[in-house]
Amino acid sequence: MQRPATRRRLMALYRRLLRHFGPQLWWPARSRFEMIVGAILTQNTAWTNVKRAIARMRAERLLTPDRIDAAPHGTLARLIRSSGYYNMKAGRLKQFTGFLSTRYGGSLTRMFQTELPRLREELLGISGIGEETADSILLYAGNRPIFVVDAYTRRVLERHGLIRAGTSYREIQWLFMDRLPADAALFNEYHALLVALGKVYCQKTPRCDVCPLRYDLPDGRVPTQLRAR
Numbered sequence: 001m002q003r004p005a006t007r008r009r010l011m012a013l014y015r016r017l018l019r020h021f022g023p024q025l026w027w028p029a030r031s032r033f034e035m036i037v038g039a040i041l042t043q044n045t046a047w048t049n050v051k052r053a054i055a056r057m058r059a060e061r062l063l064t065p066d067r068i069d070a071a072p073h074g075t076l077a078r079l080i081r082s083s084g085y086y087n088m089k090a091g092r093l094k095q096f097t098g099f100l101s102t103r104y105g106g107s108l109t110r111m112f113q114t115e116l117p118r119l120r121e122e123l124l125g126i127s128g129i130g131e132e133t134a135d136s137i138l139l140y141a142g143n144r145p146i147f148v149v150d151a152y153t154r155r156v157l158e159r160h161g162l163i164r165a166g167t168s169y170r171e172i173q174w175l176f177m178d179r180l181p182a183d184a185a186l187f188n189e190y191h192a193l194l195v196a197l198g199k200v201y202c203q204k205t206p207r208c209d210v211c212p213l214r215y216d217l218p219d220g221r222v223p224t225q226l227r228a229r
């Protein structure tokens with residue numbers, strides 16, 4: 001596929017989604033640090049469960065890096081119980097705050113001043129932080145222009161013939177970043193819209209007949225072999 005054609009297509013999909021769903025106003029949080037906490041807690045669970053955990057942390061005044069650092073592991077785990085895998089996630093929060101304190105003296109401002117590829121590598125070096133979480137932190141808390149790829153993104157692109165099954169995270173990310181302007185606001189909204197699309201229409205069994213992106217399907221219909229994935 002020609003690169004300019006893919007760029008036009010990706011932008012057309014974006015505009016169609018924005019018209020349909022409207023701005024998603026991500027990430028729903030009161031501070032950059034709360035965004036990071038949310039990005040870590042949302043792994044393998046629904047956002048409603050994360051909201052409950054964050055509300056409990058806020059009530060206990062635990063939404064700062066130094067307070068998480070100082071809190072006993074068991075206390076933290078109990079407060080975030082609703083987010084699932086709470087022992088593991090308490091450890092991940094502490095890993096992150098430990099990293100922030102050791103490497104950047106506890107300053108998110110200093111951390112986000114680091115060159116993007118280097119900071120991404122550093123975040124990926126923290127136990128339990130994978131590519132999607134690291135990129136969510138960089139984009140939504142750091143306002144850095146990097147595209148976040150999730151299961152919904154992969155599903156939509158596969159069904160529309162833009163990628164093949166097994167395409168790597170970095171290749172999918174590059175598909176967007178190589179063709180679209182390096183614009184954090186655009187990447188922010190695009191990812192949030194793909195999540196909305198995946199929740200409402202592009203579910204395991206796709207609802208193509210009522211979906212705003214139906215016009216873009218190869219031959220006007222989702223390939224049979226890609227159904228229910």
Ligand code: SF4
Nearest residue numbers: 159202206208211214
């Ligand atoms: S048209 Fe179908 S395959 Fe495409 S995004 Fe919508 S539901 Fe998914």
